[in-house]
Every structure is written in structure tokens, then in C-alpha cells.
Amino acid sequence: MKTVDLSTASVRELNQALHGQAQQLTERDWAITHPAGKHNIGVGIDEALKIDIHGHAGYYCAGMNKKANVTIHGNVGVGVAENMMSGSVRVKGNASQSAGATAHGGLLVIEGDAGARCGISMKGVDIVVKGSIGHMSCFMGQAGRLVVCGDAGDNLGDSLYEVRLYVKGAVKSLGSDCIEKEVRPEHLIELAALLAQAGVDEKPENFKRYGSARELYNFKVDNAAAY
Amino acid sequence: MSQTHPPILRESATFDRLVIQEIQRAAETGIYDIRGGGTKRRVPHFDDLLLLGASISRYPLEGYREKCGTDVILGDRFAKKPLHLKIPITIAGMSFGSLSAQAKEALGRGASIVGTSTTTGDGGMTPEERGQSKQLVYQYLPSRYGMNPDDIRKADAIEVVLGQGAKPGGGGMLLGMKVTERVAGMRTLPIGVDQRSACRHPDWTGPDDLAIKIAELREITDWEKPIYVKIGATRPYYDVKLAVKAGADVIVLDGMQGGTAATQEVFIEHVGIPILPAIPLAVQALQEMGMHRKVQLIVSGGIRNGGDVAKAMALGADAVSIGTAALIALGDNHPILDPELRKIGSAAGFYDDWHEGKDPAGITTQDPELSKRLDPVLAGRRLANYLRVLVLEAQTMARACGKSHLHNLDTDDLVALSVEAAAMARVPLAGTSWIPGVTKY
Numbered sequence: 077m078k079t080v081d082l083s084t085a086s087v088r089e090l091n092q093a094l095h096g097q098a099q100q101l102t103e104r105d106w107a108i109t110h111p112a113g114k115h116n117i118g119v120g121i122d123e124a125l126k127i128d129i130h131g132h133a134g135y136y137c138a139g140m141n142k143k144a145n146v147t148i149h150g151n152v153g154v155g156v157a158e159n160m161m162s163g164s165v166r167v168k169g170n171a172s173q174s175a176g177a178t179a180h181g182g183l184l185v186i187e188g189d190a191g192a193r194c195g196i197s198m199k200g201v202d203i204v205v206k207g208s209i210g211h212m213s214c215f216m217g218q219a220g221r222l223v224v225c226g227d228a229g230d231n232l233g234d235s236l237y238e239v240r241l242y243v244k245g246a247v248k249s250l251g252s253d254c255i256e257k258e259v260r261p262e263h264l265i266e267l268a269a270l271l272a273q274a275g276v277d278e279k280p281e282n283f284k285r286y287g288s289a290r291e292l293y294n295f296k297v298d299n300a301a302a303y
Numbered sequence: 304m305s306q307t308h309p310p311i312l313r314e315s316a317t318f319d320r321l322v323i324q325e326i327q328r329a330a331e332t333g334i335y336d337i338r339g340g341g342t343k344r345r346v347p348h349f350d351d352l353l354l355l356g357a358s359i360s361r362y363p364l365e366g367y368r369e370k371c372g373t374d375v376i377l378g379d380r381f382a383k384k385p386l387h388l389k390i391p392i393t394i395a396g397m398s399f400g401s402l403s404a405q406a407k408e409a410l411g412r413g414a415s416i417v418g419t420s421t422t423t424g425d426g427g428m429t430p431e432e433r434g435q436s437k438q439l440v441y442q443y444l445p446s447r448y449g450m451n452p453d454d455i456r457k458a459d460a461i462e463v464v465l466g467q468g469a470k471p472g473g474g475g476m477l478l479g480m481k482v483t484e485r486v487a488g489m490r491t492l493p494i495g496v497d498q499r500s501a502c503r504h505p506d507w508t509g510p511d512d513l514a515i516k517i518a519e520l521r522e523i524t525d526w527e528k529p530i531y532v533k534i535g536a537t538r539p540y541y542d543v544k545l546a547v548k549a550g551a552d553v554i555v556l557d558g559m560q561g562g563t564a565a566t567q568e569v570f571i572e573h574v575g576i577p578i579l580p581a582i583p584l585a586v587q588a589l590q591e592m593g594m595h596r597k598v599q600l601i602v603s604g605g606i607r608n609g610g611d612v613a614k615a616m617a618l619g620a621d622a623v624s625i626g627t628a629a630l631i632a633l634g635d636n637h638p639i640l641d642p643e644l645r646k647i648g649s650a651a652g653f654y655d656d657w658h659e660g661k662d663p664a665g666i667t668t669q670d671p672e673l674s675k676r677l678d679p680v681l682a683g684r685r686l687a688n689y690l691r692v693l694v695l696e697a698q699t700m701a702r703a704c705g706k707s708h709l710h711n712l713d714t715d716d717l718v719a720l721s722v723e724a725a726a727m728a729r730v731p732l733a734g735t736s737w738i739p740g741v742t743k744y
Contacts, residue, residue, distance in 0.1 A: 120523030155506035174506040178447040196505040297333035
């Protein structure tokens with residue numbers, strides 16, 4: 077295992093070393109110590125590395141991740157795993173705003189709560205939050221699945237495209253064009269697999285499903301108030 | 304009393320025929336009018352400025368014998384690999400989706416022939432575009448459609464888009480007729496939706512966050528690629544300062560004459576400011592920070608000829624960018640298309656329903672039959688010709704002003720034809736030493 081101590085090494089040195097693994101793989105297991113809330117830790121990784129960050133990370137931790145499996149043993153700032161393409165990111169603590177924003181693939185697990193705009197504009201990622209999520213989550217969500225074991229804040233799924241939302245707790249309000257939908261057997265199977273993959277012990281039957289009414293997909297005069 | 308001659312009808316200046324037509328259209332449809340292009344109203348522009356050629360106090364360079372340099376380096380503030388362009392005229396961001404793949408390829412071909420860059424748009428990078436563009440700027444937009452780290456690494460520079468001159472504060476729009484299978488696939492959208500792009504970035508708000516976002520992009524690219532920040536001209540003095548403070552290598556400033564693929568007509572005509580007053584405000588901000596010529600300034604919005612290029616650079620820009628003019632050079636609105644344009648309710652020289660995807664030129668369309676009408680090689684040559692003319696014209700005027708490089712043009716080479724233009728451009732009213740707001744008359 078390679079250990080990088082961010083109290084002595086810079087984020088630049090760390091990221092350069094991680095990027096270098098895509099050219100020549102010398103070490104799969106990485107431990108990062110003393111992150112101290114630094115921003116942009118582990119962004120742009122392009123190799124199947126296993127990375128453990130021991131402490132709190134700042135903005136955009138594991139941003140644009142490809143292939144790597146990253147665990148943050150602490151809290152994370154804005155935009156964790158933003159635009160992730162593949163691999164996985166697990167946050168042991170809480171996540172700030174815009175967790176998993178625009179992410180195209182992979183799995184993001186947040187074991188605590190997530191702030192506002194969780195999964196905003198998500199494009200294929202799967203996000204599982206063991207706690208609750210803030211307002212405007214999954215705004216303009218395009219593809220993927222968002223699972224919330226706690227509650228959801230105001231305007232969940234506003235202007236939603238094709239993301240499937242599963243929420244166990246209360247939803248404060250739904251955004252424009254987001255509606256509750258029937259949970260069919262295939263959804264229970266899908267949800268059970270997601271929960272298992274995330275290592276979350278919850279029963280799929282306890283969740284409600286939300287999705288797009290698809291009424292805003294094309295401009296209609298009658299929907300002017302929703303635009 | 305009976306009338307013996309036809310009456311002279313008086314048109315209202317307030318409710319002219321266009322206004323009446325729009326009220327009637329709105330009443331019939333209940334939806335705002337959408338079109339492409341930039342503002343159509345007359346606004347103070349480069350036409351309101353004149354260059355002062357040489358005389359006794361200054362001597363000119365020989366037009367055909369003495370060198371007048373045109374190259375520009377963009378992004379050498381922080382990036383390890385700045386762009387070195389042979390000419391200071393770049394191709395602005397225009398998406399695949401709004402434009403056909405052939406048009407994007409043609410833009411790349413034309414730009415590469417003359418040694419300049421082209422720019423992606425809201426919809427990702429196509430192989431056609433990357434393949435034909437020797438220097439390609441990858442836009443990082445609020446929607447992040449098609450955004451991925453592989454394409455970031457393939458790009459030569461990254462342009463963080465905060466706004467656009469035609470619609471500062473507004474998001475993009477691509478109506479369903481152009482959201483074909485390929486376009487929808489690249490954007491992860493259902494086929495045929497009226498796509499509305501976000502106007503705000505999803506994972507940052509404000510200048511302090513922007514600094515962290517720029518740092519992230521630098522980290523992902525190992526500090527190799529220049530980071531541009533594009534803003535629509537509204538409050539350029541403040542926006543430029545904030546962008547520079549956030550770490551931008553290059554500022555792209557787009558005036559209200561800049562085009563759009565599809566936006567509400569009322570938005571295009573009533574939001575933002577022309578490029579003429581925007582440039583001096585941006586230059587002032589850079590100068591006050593000691594960053595003029597260190598952070599490069601690219602300006603766009605209504606660049607049409609070499610005179611516009613020279614005047615923009617004399618006002619302090621390092622380079623200009625063209626969008627609408629580039630499409631016209633490819634073949635948009637060509638007179639030969641007039642019969643077909645009339646069939647869809649327009650005419651050559653007027654066509655702006657780019658959002659409908661019916662462009663007979665094969666440029667602003669996703670219709671495969673229309674798209675294949677555009678020969679990317681031929682259209683690319685036309686663009687290269689046009690770019691060469693812009694450069695030759697700008698050089699001609701720069702030499703006449705005694706300048707051995709386009710970057711040596713400055714505000715001492717300019718006067719204004721109107722009080723308004725003098726105040727906006729901060730150059731003297733012609734025949735006086737008066738700069739309204741700066742000097743006393």
C-alpha cells in the first residue's frame with residue numbers, strides 16, 4: 077500500500093501520482109492521510125485503484141472518477157464524485173451540496189446525510205444515501221437511480237428526465253413534473269440489488285418510487301406556469 | 304369630402320408592423336417567439352469607430368512589404384501548454400446538435416487551414432470536430448452534456464462557460480426536432496424532447512467556488528490546458544475581475560450581438576450590452592489588476608470584417624471570436640437557397656429559425672438529408688478564405704496606422720463618430736479631444 081500524507085505532500089503531487097497509474101500501474105492500494113478538508117483530492121483518476129482517504133475532504137473529492145474505488149472516512153464538501161464515469165465512491169460521513177452532480181456512471185454511497193442538490197443533473201450514476209437529502213435534489217436528473225433511506229427536502233426531482241427515485245422517508249415536496257409512481261416487481265428487484273451493492277440493510281418494500289410525469293418534455297402552452 | 308388620391312398611411316413608431324405581428328403571433332400561440340442569431344436592432348458598434356491612419360506625426364508601414372504580425376498566445380498565465388494561434392480570430396463555441404456534424408467538421412477544417420482554434424458547444428465533442436480541429440477548445444457548460452474526462456484530456460483548452468452574449472443569465476435550448484438519436488445519446492436525453500439546459504452550474508455558485516472549480520480542472524489536466532472563462536457582456540468590469548481572481552488564463556467576452564442557436568426573441572433583444580462598451584470595461588478591469596496581456600481577452604459579438612477585428616484589438620482585445628459570420632462563410636443564408644427558404648417562410652439574408660432544423664444549407668440542422676448537402680471540405684475552404692480576408696483587412700489597417708503587429712494597435716488609433724460611441728468605447732469624438740465621461744469638452 078502506498079500512503080500519501082497531505083500534511084507534507086501537496087494535492088498536486090498526490091493527483092499527479094494517481095494520474096500516473098493510468099500510464100504505468102505500480103500500486104493499486106492507496107491511503108491518504110491528513111486530508112484536512114483540502115479540495116480536489118483524487119480528481120481525474122483513470123485507473124482501478126483502491127483509495128482510502130482518512131479524514132474530511134473538501135470540494136470535488138474524486139471528481140470525474142473513472143474505475144477507482146474511493147472511500148472517504150469522514151465528511152466531504154461540495155460536489156463529491158461530480159461527473160463520475162465509473163468505479164465507486166463511498167462517504168462514511170455526510171456530504172455537502174451537489175453530491176454526484178452530473179455523474180454518468182458508477183456508484184456513490186453516502187452513509188450519512190447529503191445536502192441540497194444531491195444528484196443534480198445526474199446522467200447515469202447510481203446514488204444511495206443512508207440518511208436524508210436536501211432541497212432541489214435530482215434537479216434535471218437525466219438517468220440513473222437515486223435511493224434515499226431518510227427524507228428528501230423541497231422540490232425533489234424538479235424538471236426530471238429519466239432518473240428513478242426511491243425514497244423511504246418523507247418527501248417535503250415534489251418539484252415540477254415529478255410524481256409518485258407505482259412500485260412494480262421489477263422495481264423491487266432493482267432496488268434490492270442497489271441496496272445490496274451499497275451494503276445498506278433496508279427492505280425495498282418500504283420505499284416509494286418517484287419519476288418524471290414527462291409533461292414538460294415538450295413545450296405546451298398549458299404548462300407555461302411550470303417553465 | 305371625397306378623397307381623390309390614395310391616402311398616406313402613417314405607421315406607428317411604437318406599434319410598427321413587426322410589433323403588431325408579434326402581438327398577433329403571441330395571441331395566437333400563447334408561447335414566446337424563439338429564433339437563432341443575435342440582436343437585430345441597431346446598437347452602437349464598431350461601425351461607430353474609425354481608425355486613424357498615419358500622417359506626418361506617424362508613419363505607415365509598406366502595405367505589401369513590411370511585416371505585420373498576427374499571431375497570439377492564449378493561456379500562458381498558468382497552463383503548461385498554451386495555445387499559439389497564427390491569427391487572432393477564433394471560432395466560437397457552437398454545439399453539435401444546434402449544428403450538423405458536417406458543419407462542425409467544416410469549422411474545424413477551416414480553422415485548422417489558417418492556424419486557429421475552434422470550440423465545442425453544449426453537447427459534447429464529436430470525433431468529426433476533434434479529428435479536423437488542430438486546436439480545439441472544450442466547453443464546460445452548466446448542462447455538462449457529454450462531459451467526460453477523456454474528452455477533457457483530448458482538448459487543447461477548456462472554456463468554463465458562465466454566459467453568452469445573446470442570453471446572459473439564460474440556459475441553452477434545443478428543440479425536439481433537433482434532438483435526434485445521436486444528439487440525444489450524446490446528451491443522455493430522451494429522443495425528441497425540447498431540451499432546456501441549466502443556466503447555473505450544478506456544483507458551484509459564486510466566484511469563490513469558481514476558483515476551486517478551475518483548480519479542479521487544472522488538477523484533472525495536470526495543469527497542462529489553458530482554462531478560459533466565457534461571460535456574456537453585462538457587468539464585465541466586475542465579472543472580469545472575479546474571473547481573473549478565480550484563476551482564469553483567458554477571458555472570453557461575448558456581446559449582445561453574439562448569436563445563439565435558439566433563444567427567446569425578447570431575451571436576445573433586451574438583455575446584455577453590446578460588445579463596444581464591454582471591451583473597455585473588461586480592459587480597465589485587467590489593467591487595474593496588472594493582468595492586461597497576461598490574462599488574454601477574446602471578444603465576440605458582431606465581428607464581420609477586418610475593420611471590426613482591428614478596432615476590437617485597438618480597444619485592448621488580444622483576439623476575437625466569430626460564430627454567426629463563420630456560419631455565413633460556410634454557406635448559411637446563401638442567395639442560391641432563396642427559393643427553398645421562401646418555402647419555409649423566410650428568405651436568403653433573413654433566415655434565423657435555426658432551432659427548427661430545416662436549414663436548406665445543411666448547417667443548423669440534424670436532418671440527414673439536409674446535412675449531407677454541406678460538403679465539409681468545400682465549406683471549410685470557404686471559411687478559411689473568409690478568415691484570410693479578415694486577417695488581410697486587419698493587417699492593411701494596422702500597417703496604415705504604422706503597426707508591425709495587430710497587438711500594437713491601441714486606443715490612440717481610434718476615434719468615434721457619435722457621442723454615444725465615444726462614451727462607450729472611451730475614445731475621442733472625431734475632430735475633438737473629448738471622451739465623454741473621461742475628459743471635459
